[in-house]
Amino acid sequence: MEPSLTNNQKIVLQALEDSEQPLGAYSILFNIEKKGIKSPQQVYRALDKLIEIGAVHKIESLNSYIACKHKDCKARESTSFLICQECQKVYEVLESDLSDKFVKLSQESNFKYFTHNLEIFGICDLCN
Amino acid sequence: MEPSLTNNQKIVLQALEDSEQPLGAYSILFNIEKKGIKSPQQVYRALDKLIEIGAVHKIESLNSYIACKHKDCKARESTSFLICQECQKVYEVLESDLSDKFVKLSQESNFKYFTHNLEIFGICDLCN
DNA sequence: TCTGTTATGTTATATTATAACGTAACATAT
DNA sequence: ATATGTTACGTTATAATATAACATAACAGA
Numbered sequence: 001m002e003p004s005l006t007n008n009q010k011i012v013l014q015a016l017e018d019s020e021q022p023l024g025a026y027s028i029l030f031n032i033e034k035k036g037i038k039s040p041q042q043v044y045r046a047l048d049k050l051i052e053i054g055a056v057h058k059i060e061s062l063n064s065y066i067a068c069k070h071k072d073c074k075a076r077e078s079t080s081f082l083i084c085q086e087c088q089k090v091y092e093v094l095e096s097d098l099s100d101k102f103v104k105l106s107q108e109s110n111f112k113y114f115t116h117n118l119e120i121f122g123i124c125d126l127c128n
Numbered sequence: 129m130e131p132s133l134t135n136n137q138k139i140v141l142q143a144l145e146d147s148e149q150p151l152g153a154y155s156i157l158f159n160i161e162k163k164g165i166k167s168p169q170q171v172y173r174a175l176d177k178l179i180e181i182g183a184v185h186k187i188e189s190l191n192s193y194i195a196c197k198h199k200d201c202k203a204r205e206s207t208s209f210l211i212c213q214e215c216q217k218v219y220e221v222l223e224s225d226l227s228d229k230f231v232k233l234s235q236e237s238n239f240k241y242f243t244h245n246l247e248i249f250g251i252c253d254l255c256n
Numbered sequence: 257t258c259t260g261t262t263a264t265g266t267t268a269t270a271t272t273a274t275a276a277c278g279t280a281a282c283a284t285a286t
Numbered sequence: 287a288t289a290t291g292t293t294a295c296g297t298t299a300t301a302a303t304a305t306a307a308c309a310t311a312a313c314a315g316a
Contacts, residue, residue, distance in 0.1 A: 006263065025303070039266065044304065049263095061188040061245055063272095063303060082239045091237060101229065102248055109219060110253035111210045117189055119245040120230055125238035134294065153272070167297065172273065177294095191272060191303095 005050075011035050012046035013055055013067060021088040022064035052076070059083065059090060061119050066090050077115035086127035093118075133178075139163050140174035141183055141195060149216040150192035180204070187211065187218060189247050194218050205243035212252035219252065 005013065015031045016023060023031070029043045037043065047065055050056035054073040056065050059081060069092065080093040098118070106113040133141065143159045144151060151159070157171045165171065175193055178184035182201040184193050187209060197220065208221040226246070234241040 008264080040304070041267095041306095042265075045263080060247070082234060082237055084239075085242065091239070093233065093237070095233065098233070102246075105221065105223065105226070106210060106248055106250060109210055109221070110256070111212075111219070111248070112251040112256055113248060114213065114250040116249065117245075117247045118230075119188075120234055120239070120241060121244065122234060122242040123240040128238070128240055136295075168273070169275095169298095170296075173294080 005055075006046075008037065008042055009046045009049055011037060012043055013050055016056060016065060016067035019067075022059050022062055022066045022090050024062075024064050028065070057081075057092065059119065060117055066092075068092065070094065078117070080116075080118040080120075082120050082122065082124065084124035084127055085121055086123050089124060089126075091124065093120075133183075134174075136165065136170055137174045137177055139165060140171055141178055144184060144193060144195035147195075150187050150190055150194045150218050152190075152192050156193070185209075185220065187247065188245055194220075196220065198222065206245070208244075208246040208248075210248050210250065210252065212255055213249055214251050214255035217252060217254075221246075221248075 011032050012028060015028050025040060025043050025047065028047075029037060029040060032043075047056060047058075051058060051065075054076045055068055057068055057073075057079045058065050062083070078099060080095065080098055082091040082093060084090075099113075099116070102116050103113045139160050140156055143156050153168060153171050153175065156175075157165060157168060160171075175184060175186075179186060179193075182204045183196055185196055185201075185207050186193050190211070206227060208223065208226055210219040210221060212218075227241075227244070230244050231241045
C-alpha cells in the first residue's frame, strides 16, 4: 500500500520531480519558500521520510537529492546511479545482478553484504 | 617517481595512517593541532593534494578520509570500499574487473564511463 | 477524553568545506 | 644574484550542509 504523504512532503517531492538535476536541500528550500516552507528542518524532515519510503534518493558525492522515477522503488537502501558530468543529470540504474555481483565481491573478503551505493561518473547519451 | 610531500601533507597523512577508522577533516585537525596545524584550510589543502596523488581517498557517504594502504595507488578517481557498519573500518577493494563491469553497465545506457565510486556497507570478517 | 504517535514550526547550533588575501619558500632562467 | 613564476603556507572570514532541542498541533485508537 502506498504511504500517504503530508503536505510538506508533497511539496518537497514535487520540487524534486520538477527538476532535471539533483537538488541540494537548501536549493529545494529556496524553490519552495513561496509555498510556506521556511526552515531547513522542514526540508530535511520531509527528505528523511521520502528517502525512507524510497521516493527520493540521496546522491552522496553531490550532497544532493533526486526524486525516484520508479513506481514503488525498492532502492530503499541500495542505489546505483549514472551521473553525467556535462549536464548533471542523474540516471538511476536498476540491475538486480549488481547486488549479486557485490554480494560475491564482498564474500571474497569474508564481508557480509548489506547495502551499497554506486555512483558512476561520465557522459550521458544526450551530451555525447 | 614518488612525489615528495610537504610537512603539512606528511602530518595529515600520518594522522590518517594512525587511524583504524576514516577521519573527518575536523577530526584530523583536532588530532594534529599539537603539531602546529591551526586551521581547516591547512587540513583541506593537504587532503586535496594527498587525494590527487592517490595517497588518500574520500569516503563520500561519511564525509571522511582514509589513507590508502596500497603502494602507488591507481585509484586516483575510481574507488571501491567495503565499509563495516559495526567497527567503522573501511577496506579498499582493488578489482580491475569492476571497472570493466561498470563500463559495460554504462554502455547499456549509452553512457560513457569515466570513473566510479562504490561503497558497500555490511559487516566485516572480524565483526562477524 | 486520555494517551501515544507523528507531524509541525521555530530558533539555535553543529558540522563540513571554501573564499579571499597576504606572505614565504623555492626553483630556474636571465 | 636577482628577477620571475609557481607552489605552499598562514590566517580570517564565510559559505554550505545538516542536526539539536524545544514547544505545539493534529490525529488515531483505547
